[in-house]
Amino acid sequence: MESSVLNILLWGLTGLLILATLMPLSKLPHGSVRGLAFPREQFFGLALVLAIAMFFTQSGHARWIGTLLLLLVAGAQAIYIAKFTPFWRRQSVKADGDLVQARDRRVSLLASNVKLSNRAYGRLISLIRERDPDIGMAIEVDADWIAALSQEFRADYPYWVEVPKTNGYGLCVMSKLELRDTQVREMITDGVPSIRATVVLRDGAKFRLYVVHPEPPVIDHDTQGRDAEIALIGMEAAEDPLPAIVTGDLNDVAWSTTTRRFQRLSGLLDPRVGRGFYNTFSATMPWMRWPLDHLFHDPKFRLVYMERTEKIGSDHFPMWFVLALAASEKADADPGESDVEEEREVVEMVEDEKKREREAIGSDWED
Structure with a gap:
């Protein structure tokens, strides 16, 4: 029973995270869509945590499909936020x-x-x-x-x-x-x-x-x-x-x-x-x-x-x-x-x- 509840929670969160990642791509000018672009850092971290949980709690094809989907979500979020890390080329020139x-x-x-x-x-x-x-x-x-x-x-x-x-x-x-x-x-x-x-x-x-x-x-x-x-x-x-x-x-x-x-x-x-x-x-x-x-x-x-x-x-x-x-x-x-x-x-x-x-x-x- 506990395993069944865990699976429902894990896959439910995965589905919501995928949806929250895809919806802002529509560029629809509505708060319910644009607001989902705000917590990209949080979605990135959550996707990685869920990917680890998916890998260790699922088996067979479900393990690999779920883990891959979540890693793709993390990658999609990372594309947006990577610009604001020291690994990215800066825009502003530092004063000499x-x-x-x-x-x-x-x-x-x-x-x-x-x-x-x-x-x-x-x-x-x-x-x-x-x-x-x-x-x-x-x-x-x-x-x-x-x-x-x-x-x-x-x-x-x-x-x-x-x-x-x-x-x-x-x-x-x-x-x-x-x-x-x-x-x-x-x-x-x-x-x-x-x-x-x-x-x-x-x-x-x-x-x-x-x-x-x-x-x-x-x-x-x-x-x-x-x-x-x-x-x-x-x-x-x-x-x-x-x-x-x-x-x-x-x-x-x-x-x-x-x-x-x-x-x-x-x-x-x-x-x-x-x-x-x-x-x-x-x-x-x-x-x-x-x-x-x-x-x-x-x-x-x-x-x-x-x-x-x-x-x-x-x-x-x-x-x-x-x-x-x-x-x-x-x-x-x-x-x-x-x-x-x-x-x-x-x-x-x-x-x-x-x-x-x-x-x-x-x-x-x-x-």
Whole structure:
């Protein structure tokens, strides 16, 4: 009896894992499908554990068929996540000695999703005091969060962009570097803002900063709003005359269909490729973590340093980046190029999504 139950459980989990691996290949823009692309690390580990269990508990053809299927599942998951290990060729070029020392060409950025209901203001304040970033970015902020940050840092950071919201989509950018041409835009969905600004480095060079926080994928809703916003930002960054940095909580994993398309459309580089996962969510569940908080940069930037920081009371870890702007473009690996058909599909998706009238996903999650 115990053996029968074990077999049902083992084969049932195997079937579910195969299904969870195949469904994201459909590229169907729905949360129930796209969400399955998030836990690829977990699915990889589970497939290996089940393969071992299959090999030692089954016999005959069942042993070999089950073990092979699970190893194929593990291999399929590994194809996606291998890029974010030290075994893969890096995209971002590391800054050389001269550029590292050129403070006037450097920019340090601290990006954090604070979680709207989190009221441990002091933890983020302490982190900002410790790191002293040129640009600090906080996501999911309301008026109370902005007031707490402003009270501590208004004197040190002369440039602010404040977008307080009670729906989980508030944004705040504070900068020691001059910000020009600042725009706050709801590009796709009402109530979901993004920030676009020109940043002036200490030597007078300029770059464009995009701070974004599109909607999350949920099991009962399509992901067209999120996908359209990410793609539109990518196309805009590609056409921008200034070198661009796109950062924020994209509510998407680094290896997803949507993020890979964003890189093809934008030509921006992911500094995690070839370096590590830098899983930022969930800070509260170590067994369920994936990279949701991103920074992509123009090939003119070189990476000086990148780190996931300590917890701040949120369900996200903050990310710390130091970049340096060089005179010419350089990349260790090309993120790929989009084609006319892909760009046409994106334009149609953006136009269709802009016509929809609905409330932003998750607006009432923390009411």
